[in-house]
Amino acid sequence: MSVAENSKFISLVADNGTEFTSEQKAIFTIHPDIGFVKGKDSYISFDILNEDIDNKVAVFPATAGASSVIDRMDIYSLANGQLLESLTNYNLWSSIENQYLEEDNQHNSIKNGVSPDCRAFQCSQDPTSKANTITEVGRDAFHRSTGELGALNFSQISSGAGTQSDTVDTDIDIEMCAKKFAARKFCIPLKAGIFSHFGVSEKLTPILLFGGLRIEITFATDKKVMTRVYGKTDTADYKMDTWGNGMKVDAVVAGGSASTATTLKQIVITEDVTDPAKLGITRGSKMTLQKDTANSQNANFVVEGVRRVNSGAGATGNKLCLVFSTALTQMDGGNCRIFFQNGTNGVDTQTYKLKNVELKVLQVIPPAPLMKSIIKESQFDFISWDCFLDNLPQTSLSHQSEITSVASAAKSIFTHYISVAHEDNHYHQNYYAGNPPHNTHLNSIQYFINNKLYPLKAYNPQAKNDKVVNMNEVVKAFQTIGKQVKKLGECRAGNIADYTNTYLHARELARGEQFVYNLKDAEPQIRLGFTAQRDSGNPLGSSHPVGNARIIHFVFSVKTIMVNKDNLQLLL
Numbered sequence: 236m237s238v239a240e241n242s243k244f245i246s247l248v249a250d251n252g253t254e255f256t257s258e259q260k261a262i263f264t265i266h267p268d269i270g271f272v273k274g275k276d277s278y279i280s281f282d283i284l285n286e287d288i289d290n291k292v293a294v295f296p297a298t299a300g301a302s303s304v305i306d307r308m309d310i311y312s313l314a315n316g317q318l319l320e321s322l323t324n325y326n327l328w329s330s331i332e333n334q335y336l337e338e339d340n341q342h343n344s345i346k347n348g349v350s351p352d353c354r355a356f357q358c359s360q361d362p363t364s365k366a367n368t369i370t371e372v373g374r375d376a377f378h379r380s381t382g383e384l385g386a387l388n389f390s391q392i393s394s395g396a397g398t399q400s401d402t403v404d405t406d407i408d409i410e411m412c413a414k415k416f417a418a419r420k421f422c423i424p425l426k427a428g429i430f431s432h433f434g435v436s437e438k439l440t441p442i443l444l445f446g447g448l449r450i451e452i453t454f455a456t457d458k459k460v461m462t463r464v465y466g467k468t469d470t471a472d473y474k475m476d477t478w479g480n481g482m483k484v485d486a487v488v489a490g491g492s493a494s495t496a497t498t499l500k501q502i503v504i505t506e507d508v509t510d511p512a513k514l515g516i517t518r519g520s521k522m523t524l525q526k527d528t529a530n531s532q533n534a535n536f537v538v539e540g541v542r543r544v545n546s547g548a549g550a551t552g553n554k555l556c557l558v559f560s561t562a563l564t565q566m567d568g569g570n571c572r573i574f575f576q577n578g579t580n581g582v583d584t585q586t587y588k589l590k591n592v593e594l595k596v597l598q599v600i601p602p603a604p605l606m607k608s609i610i611k612e613s614q615f616d617f618i619s620w621d622c623f624l625d626n627l628p629q630t631s632l633s634h635q636s637e638i639t640s641v642a643s644a645a646k647s648i649f650t651h652y653i654s655v656a657h658e659d660n661h662y663h664q665n666y667y668a669g670n671p672p673h674n675t676h677l678n679s680i681q682y683f684i685n686n687k688l689y690p691l692k693a694y695n696p697q698a699k700n701d702k703v704v705n706m707n708e709v710v711k712a713f714q715t716i717g718k719q720v721k722k723l724g725e726c727r728a729g730n731i732a733d734y735t736n737t738y739l740h741a742r743e744l745a746r747g748e749q750f751v752y753n754l755k756d757a758e759p760q761i762r763l764g765f766t767a768q769r770d771s772g773n774p775l776g777s778s779h780p781v782g783n784a785r786i787i788h789f790v791f792s793v794k795t796i797m798v799n800k801d802n803l804q805l806l807l
Contacts, residue, residue: 274430314446
């Protein structure tokens with residue numbers, strides 16, 4: 236009998252509700268009578284709603300997608316409360332997998348909400364000097380806008396569908412330009428070892444033997460999930476958080492002429508906007524209009540709609556006018572700009588809500604002989620990770636990063652670097668992007684484990700030095716946990732010369748499914764060397780140094796659950 240004939244999906248609602256906000260916890264109970272679950276086909280589904288009180292548009296982080304909502308996942312035995320698996324920085328590891336292990340970005344975009352162009356950095360090359368400039372996605376020269384990620388918005392914006400005449404004072408797309416944002420549904424896989432996400436061989440999760448499971452999912456902070464978008468005209472990007480970063484508009488004058496189409500209830504954007512969706516402005520958005528840097532301003536006015544207007548003789552028809560329900564204060568002269576409300580509520584008002592949260596598990600009833608053999612088994616092995624943190628001071632030119640793992644069956648180590656100052660930035664979450672060697676000035680890596688150096692000679696991970704060595708080590712480390720690397724970054728144009736995936740360096744500890752490495756008394760550490768401090772200059776091409784960095788080590792190991800009729804125990 237086929238698996239399909241012996242399986243069915245079961246929808247589980249959290250014990251503590253169906254709606255959650257940031258930093259709350261959803262608790263799911265999988266009772267032992269479910270028997271066996273096929274973890275790789277199980278998933279979490281939810282609707283996500285942008286609840287920003289100032290109605291600012293948001294998208295998921297480009298590389299993490301919908302998995303960004305999960306900060307950690309803790310799995311317990313329902314029978315005795317034993318913690319079986321604890322996955323911290325779940326969203327970060329999901330981001331890494333999306334870049335390295337997913338070959339079809341379009342497919343992953345639809346199902347998991349990542350960017351169709353799933354990478355952390357964009358590298359451009361000056362045609363004259365041939366010099367490379369690498370830029371974090373969402374920052375400065377490579378802005379994340381509704382134009383780039385429009386399909387992934389989980390907030391509704393004006394779609395720009397159709398073109399209205401200059402005399403029609405209605406929204407370009409009334410349905411999409413709604414005041415209330417619409418929720419979007421996503422389904423994300425369970426990247427947990429106990430559900431056979433890692434490893435070469437797939438096996439059923441014996442819920443029956445564990446006495447049932449309790450899964451606690453802690454949701455991430457708003458900043459880890461909500462990425463701001465830039466306002467975008469045909470020729471420029473606008474950050475839209477202060478006057479200096481605001482979008483340029485015509486002056487507001489009483490009785491404006493037909494050529495400018497400005498009245499006390501209208502503002503014309505000075506540049507052409509072919510697609511209104513790129514504005515990053517929705518109906519209901521709370522905006523501020525200000526002239527120069529003076530205090531004279533119209534604060535907290537609400538956008539009611541968008542329409543096209545003439546821009547004088549020879550107009551291309553790409554001028555857009557924002558319409559408001561209340562009159563604005565007259566502002567003659569130039570240097571008028573609009574930006575999102577930045578008053579009492581500030582710019583950090585973006586929040587999300589999850590609705591209809593469900594855990595969908597695929598229950599499988601194995602054939603009787605197989606079920607008997609599984610029940611007789613006294614142990615269940617799976618691969619999972621533990622996180623270990625370290626701080627890298629901005630002035631250090633050498634650093635020994637201690638990894639305090641005591642896993643007796645380790646498989647591999649992956650290391651990731653975060654700029655503390657930019658970890659939660661609304662426009663680019665460095666938490667996901669990390670910092671490649673070019674940013675941190677890292678030029679020497681060597682592991683020291685059980686009083687031995689790996690490799691015998693330190694290597695330089697800089698892109699123009701030992702990038703190939705670094706990437707080869709990453710590929711081998713992924714293989715130890717049953718994962719095949721399918722993409723090492725973007726290899727077109729200037730991107731071939733630098734790291735465009737989130738930077739990792741890694742160490743394979745045990746090759747082959749049957750082999751492990753005992754770290755209990757090995758006192759593992761990584762010896763790092765740097766060419767410069769991280770407190771000055773700008774590795775990303777603007778004025779933001781990395782500063783103090785946080786190092787996150789993912790240590791993967793085999794864990795064993797011992798089961799008998801009287802007891803259940805987790806062995807590390």
